[in-house]
Amino acid sequence: MAEIMTVRGPIKPEELGVTDYHEHLYVEPPGWLHKGDPDFALNSVEKSGEELRRFAAAGGRTLCELTAVDFGRNVHKIKAVADLAPDVNVIMTAGYNRPGYMGRWVVAVAEADMVRDTVRDLTVGIDGTNVKAGIIKCGTEYNNFNESGQKLVRVAAAAYRETGRPVITHTTAGTMGYEQTGLLIEKGVDAHRITLSHMDRNLDFHEHLRVTKLGAYIGFDSFGKAKYGPETDRLALLRQLIDAGAGKRILIGNDLGRPSYWKAYGGGPGLDYLWTDIKARMLADGFTQAEWDMLSVDNPRRFFSGEV
Numbered sequence: 001m002a003e004i005m006t007v008r009g010p011i012k013p014e015e016l017g018v019t020d021y022h023e024h025l026y027v028e029p030p031g032w033l034h035k036g037d038p039d040f041a042l043n044s045v046e047k048s049g050e051e052l053r054r055f056a057a058a059g060g061r062t063l064c065e066l067t068a069v070d071f072g073r074n075v076h077k078i079k080a081v082a083d084l085a086p087d088v089n090v091i092m093t094a095g096y097n098r099p100g101y102m103g104r105w106v107v108a109v110a111e112a113d114m115v116r117d118t119v120r121d122l123t124v125g126i127d128g129t130n131v132k133a134g135i136i137k138c139g140t141e142y143n144n145f146n147e148s149g150q151k152l153v154r155v156a157a158a159a160y161r162e163t164g165r166p167v168i169t170h171t172t173a174g175t176m177g178y179e180q181t182g183l184l185i186e187k188g189v190d191a192h193r194i195t196l197s198h199m200d201r202n203l204d205f206h207e208h209l210r211v212t213k214l215g216a217y218i219g220f221d222s223f224g225k226a227k228y229g230p231e232t233d234r235l236a237l238l239r240q241l242i243d244a245g246a247g248k249r250i251l252i253g254n255d256l257g258r259p260s261y262w263k264a265y266g267g268g269p270g271l272d273y274l275w276t277d278i279k280a281r282m283l284a285d286g287f288t289q290a291e292w293d294m295l296s297v298d299n300p301r302r303f304f305s306g307e308v
């Protein structure tokens with residue numbers, strides 16, 4: 001399926017341009033999660049819109065909004081944020097984030113019902129609107145590929161078989177990506193339609209390489225988060241992977257899912273950081289313009305259009 005579904009309808013692969021493969025624009029986290037960590041509530045349409053315009057000013061053309069229903073997706077608010085930056089294509093998400101966010105829901109709801117709801121979000125619209133999701137999500141817990149995590153992976157695979165939309169998973173701290181990929185492939189997902197998020201939380205060359213050898217994409221999205229390790233190590237692994245021939249299987253984004261990460265909410269590094277500061281640093285560090293274009297434009301176009 002070459003067409004890509006955005007909140008404003010389908011677009012062609014050539015229209016994607018510079019693509020941030022993993023972000024959050026508006027999040028209403030479940031009450032228990034918000035109580036324990038108020039820094040999860042991205043809840044101002046104006047401020048998120050301001051940040052999205054910052055992304056556009058830095059050359060960004062497409063942004064993947066990876067908030068799934070169990071993390072507090074709100075289609076009306078995300079559409080309102082997207083309307084504040086009409087130059088940017090926003091792609092929304094169907095499926096589920098991870099067992100830890102779902103609580104009892106993950107066991108209480110039948111797998112077939114989860115598949116039905118996920119497919120409806122992709123083909124009919126989200127929450128009674130005609131805004132369709134363009135990405136299928138699933139995820140697992142830290143170092144744990146238990147039955148609940150496997151259930152979410154199977155739901156994503158079933159939705160893929162019905163719709164052909166790409167799958168972007170959540171890995172917790174970069175673990176279980178290999179296991180997710182194995183089960184997705186076993187359940188009929190084409191490897192080149194799979195991207196594993198947060199893989200740079202675990203800067204292990206071996207792990208990254210074995211996943212790309214299965215044919216899946218790996219996502220780097222921890223830029224500007226020193227608490228998850230220094231930029232130097234992240235960029236060194238990117239270099240190592242490109243030199244090992246895995247460069248065509250890497251997507252980049254910034255996963256700034258907390259208000260403290262956004263300038264408009266009084267924090268940083270901001271939604272333009274990857275596309276300005278990191279880009280400049282990479283080019284100064286010896287990455288070529290062609291390599292930057294591969295990561296920011298060519299790879300996402302290939303992934304979303306389903307090109308092998």
Ligand SMILES: [Zn+2]
Nearest residue numbers: 023066255257
């Ligand atoms: Zn995220």
